[in-house]
Amino acid sequence: MNQDYIVPDEWSIIEEGFDKNRVKSSESLFSIGNGAMGQRANFEETYSGPTFQGSYIAGVYYPDKTRVGWWKNGYPEYFAKVLNAPNWIGIDISIDGEPLDLNTCTKVDNYRRELNMKEGWYQRSFEATMPNGIEVKAVVTRFLSLKYDEVGAIKYELEVLNKDVGVAAMPYLDSGIKNEDSNWDDQFWNTTNIVADGSRGFIEAHTMKTNFATCTFMMATAEAHNEQVKPSSPQKTDTKVSLTFDTALKKGGKLTVIKYGGYTVDRNHDKNKLIEAANEVLDKVSAIGFDGLLQTQKKAWADIWQMSDIAIKGDVKAQQGIRFNIFQLNQTYLGTDSRLNIGPKGFTGEKYGGSTYWDTEAYCIPFYMATKNQEVARRLLKYRYNHLEKAIENAQKLGFENGAALYPMVTMNGEECHNEWEITFEEIHRNGAIAFAIYNYFRFTGDYSYIPEMGLEVLIGIARFWHQRANFSEHKGQYVILGVTGPNEYENNVNNNWYTNYIAKWCIEYAIEQLEKVKEGYPDDYKRIIGKTHLTETETEKWKKVADNMYFPYSKEHGVYLQQDGFLDKELIPVSELPKSERPLNQKWSWDRILRSPYIKQADTLQGFYFFEDHFTKEELRKHFDFYEPFTVHESSLSPCVHSIQAAKLGRMDQAYQFYLRTSRLDLDDYNKEVEEGLHITSMAGTWMSIVEGFAGMRIIEDKLNFTPQLPEKWEAYSFKINFRNRILKVTVTKEGSSYELTGTEEMSIRVNGQRVVLKPGETIQA
Structure with a gap:
């Protein structure tokens, strides 16, 4: 029996209802990335149940010595591990001194995750009753910026539903992480510098052996009852830096934490100036703000979909599947x-x-x-x-x-x-x-x-x-x-x-x-x-x-x-x-x-x-x-x-x-x-x-595009675009036949079911 809890939807991946047995599966399915970095859909707040914590930086790896066979002539001495990188998404929440942890909550209602593929953001929302009887509602929105690809942004909105409470939100960075699949339980990262500066934090660390230098960074602000909450003095350990926003929330009151985080790496910057580079990008994105960054994100994804989308009519599961891919x-x-x-x-x-x-x-x-x-x-x-x-x-x-x-x-x-x-x-x-x-x-x-x-x-x-x-x-x-x-x-x-x-x-x-x-x-x-x-x-x-x-x-x-x-x-x-x-x-x-x-x-x-x-x-x-x-x-x-x-x-x-x-x-x-x-x-x-x-039967034959289109019985139509030698061709297949629309400045001939068709820019030809 295959899993079937993902709600069919044309543009989103949606999960409804909290089930501890599928947390790890959902962490994979709701993952986000931007080409330069990515992360599994781990919870920002503490979660004591089974979870697979994962954040990754493109091109950063560790040569983990192989467990078997390395003595054979010609055998690789190591297995290159995609490295679990320092974690920047964490925001611990404590309410009247008790941590918010969905694994220990007595009740979790209206739990919902959505990965909006059209606009490139991920959101999780829930209502929960904590062991101390406090009822809370949370909406957490997260994305990794395509335009500023060293940065991700989180908006964590927490509302208290049934009483006045004291709330502490603690955004943090943590370099004390390990790979799930380490061969020898080696230490993959060496933390060299931890810096706290007002609302900002930085952890400099390099990979062992490969010596990739990285700076994991964050900046956080908080607002309660429409007023800014100032962070108390940052806390530091050997592998962690955290800020604390302490505030009193009245019943029905809301605390909103905005956190920007990410990585600067020596693949792109002077390894001695990684904190400086992090500050520059934080200055840039904080000036734009969360909502402004999100608008930029939506536009960047609209541009991608403009060319790469495949639209299917009449089969929501098939449509959801191709867009997810x-x-x-x-x-x-x-x-x-x-x-x-x-x-x-x-x-x-x-x-x-x-x-x-x-x-x-x-x-x-x-x-x-x-x-x-x-x-x-x-x-x-x-x-x-x-x-x-x-x-x-x-x-x-x-x-x-x-x-x-x-x-x-x-x-x-x-x-x-x-x-x-x-x-x-x-x-x-x-x-x-x-x-x-x-x-x-x-x-x-x-x-x-x-x-x-x-x-x-x-x-x-x-x-x-x-x-x-x-x-x-x-x-x-x-x-x-x-x-x-x-x-x-x-x-x-x-x-x-x-x-x-x-x-x-x-x-x-x-x-x-x-x-x-x-x-x-x-x-x-x-x-x-x-x-x-x-x-x-x-x-x-x-x-x-x-x-x-x-x-x-x-x-x-x-x-x-x-x-x-x-x-x-x-x-x-x-x-x-x-x-x-x-x-x-x-x-x-x-x-x-x-x-x-x-x-x-x-x-x-x-x-x-x-x-x-x-x-x-x-x-x-x-x-x-x-x-x-x-x-x-x-x-x-x-x-x-x-x-x-x-x-x-x-x-x-x-x-x-x-x-x-x-x-x-x-x-x-x-x-x-x-x-x-x-x-x-x-x-x-x-x-x-x-x-x-x-x-659609697309082939290149004798230097020309050829199509032999067919339509699955369950579908009403499908369409896609092809960039063929800097000319954009839109192909639409319906029950009645197929049509072809050319964008560009010069005509192009194609073959459809063996017949030559000449396309002129701006025209749609039925074939």
């Missing part, structure tokens, strides 16, 4: 800083560590290319180019030579930091996703300049890796790739994973093709790159020999490529015959049992059919889909979207819609029973793809 993607990454990337949990939790997986290239780049300008996607590609030397180092540690590059499975700075051997050493298909993203970027944007400037060097490093990783099998008379883990992580250490072999062949061929194009069209870049890489024709001929003679496991009996050499040796029992009580497998079965089973965690062979669909016929897709989908448990968040797109291509819209619902509401409905650990941010881009590439 688009909202979280924009909270996580806005494309303004090429040093940053998109972590699988974003700012909502610590699981997986690292900030970069192959998810970025395989799933996220299409979303950012189409909903922002091409510079954003280019920055994501530049991020990988900047890490090329580290990728070469990673390959060297495993015994590869001559500039072969193996990009990490998980990274913060380009260095591999994943600590499961079957993934670190074997899930090498990640290299292919990076090459594919370069191809995909050019295909969509038409901007070839990235390849001669940066991309070709990346492609050479990747091709060198595949050439060396493959070996010639005398027995088969072809090149094989042994000892790998494909996208389906429920098979480890297999031989000739079809997807891995196929993408390896494609990478080599694509690198050779781009070498020729750059040689012909960009001779200066070609000369520079050849001089830098020492590439020779003899070497590329060896690459080509591998690509031309790659082995692919195939079953004549079933007429399909085999996921790997031994797939047919398994007991092929479909998922439909598995008792529901045994799912999810990763929580119910031993790893040994999973590895021997035929069950597929996520699209594997079908991932290749998604990337390279123009290499195969529709009939081949149908055969492979029908063979593999019945064994797929979709226990990876990255699986349903690929299947949704392919089901739509096959005209199976009921199935495509079910997969879409699963990907769009994966976290809202907690399909995998793990949402309390954080959200699945990178797979959210797959939700967008399910509609745009799945239902």
Whole structure:
């Protein structure tokens, strides 16, 4: 049974009624971020029940020594932890000497949370009876500013309902925090300086080992009965600074605390001037005020939604799902800083560590290319180019030579930091996703300049890796790739994973093709790159020999490529015959049992059919889909979207819609029973793809946009916008057909269901 407490709403995530058992899940679902920092939806006041406190700063991490396997040659020595940063949101409330704590209150009524995605704010409200009999009402509003991305703001309104009382509000900063997932219980932060200055507080701290310098700051004001309340002298400990606003409240009276807080970091400022930088930003935002900042926030989100929204008519849950996904993607990454990337949990939790997986290239780049300008996607590609030397180092540690590059499975700075051997050493298909993203970027944007400037060097490093990783099998008379883990992580250490072999062949061929194009069209870049890489024709001929003679496991009996050499040796029992009580497998079965089973965690062979669909016929897709989908448990968040797109291509819209619902509401409905650990941010881009590439059938064919639109039965209509080469196209699909509206200065031709349609700016064409 999936959770179903989130109230369906087109623009908001809403929870009604207080339930201690879902506090941690809601902390994930109501998380907020602004690209530079983020936080789980923890309570500002004390909460003594189960909670997962989490605040995070983009790009700040700690190299936590791995618990297993670090002695193996080539094994990463550490697992990069997304660091739980000093907490600035805290506002303890004491009433007649007793702390306000929803866990100990005798009654909690009218409890409500709302995450307003349209305007970018989060609000919690409740009425509570404390153990001392005092009844209070609270409304707490919070947001992280998009415009001033070092700052967040909180308005905490507290009303006493049944008697006159004494109230103390204590806004604080706390650097005495730990990660939920620390391997050795190490101290991750070293607090170096605590400063209190009137209504402001500052904690300077740096991370151990990585030495990121940060200043966590706050400023607070309070008002009771429409009069300012002055703070008493600040209190300081070794890791904490707090202010206290003491006041008497009459029955029905209200105390309002405004708190600004956030981080200045040495990634953006002189590490010796972090308090100075914090004061500057506090001066700026306090002059604007809470309401003014909120108005700025609403405008910033309106601008984002103007381009990235997908509007659905007739299905509120589907609408809520897609907007939640688009909202979280924009909270996580806005494309303004090429040093940053998109972590699988974003700012909502610590699981997986690292900030970069192959998810970025395989799933996220299409979303950012189409909903922002091409510079954003280019920055994501530049991020990988900047890490090329580290990728070469990673390959060297495993015994590869001559500039072969193996990009990490998980990274913060380009260095591999994943600590499961079957993934670190074997899930090498990640290299292919990076090459594919370069191809995909050019295909969509038409901007070839990235390849001669940066991309070709990346492609050479990747091709060198595949050439060396493959070996010639005398027995088969072809090149094989042994000892790998494909996208389906429920098979480890297999031989000739079809997807891995196929993408390896494609990478080599694509690198050779781009070498020729750059040689012909960009001779200066070609000369520079050849001089830098020492590439020779003899070497590329060896690459080509591998690509031309790659082995692919195939079953004549079933007429399909085999996921790997031994797939047919398994007991092929479909998922439909598995008792529901045994799912999810990763929580119910031993790893040994999973590895021997035929069950597929996520699209594997079908991932290749998604990337390279123009290499195969529709009939081949149908055969492979029908063979593999019945064994797929979709226990990876990255699986349903690929299947949704392919089901739509096959005209199976009921199935495509079910997969879409699963990907769009994966976290809202907690399909995998793990949402309390954080959200699945990178797979959210797959939700967008399910509609745009799945239902609308958008493809780039012969350098033009193509659409084959379909409408799920439950929907009345849907619409979205695409930024295609600096021209904005709005697509609307209804029961009657589809329409296309172009914004820009020049006309554009597209194809709809195979027919050419010429669009002129300002016109809407029915097709």
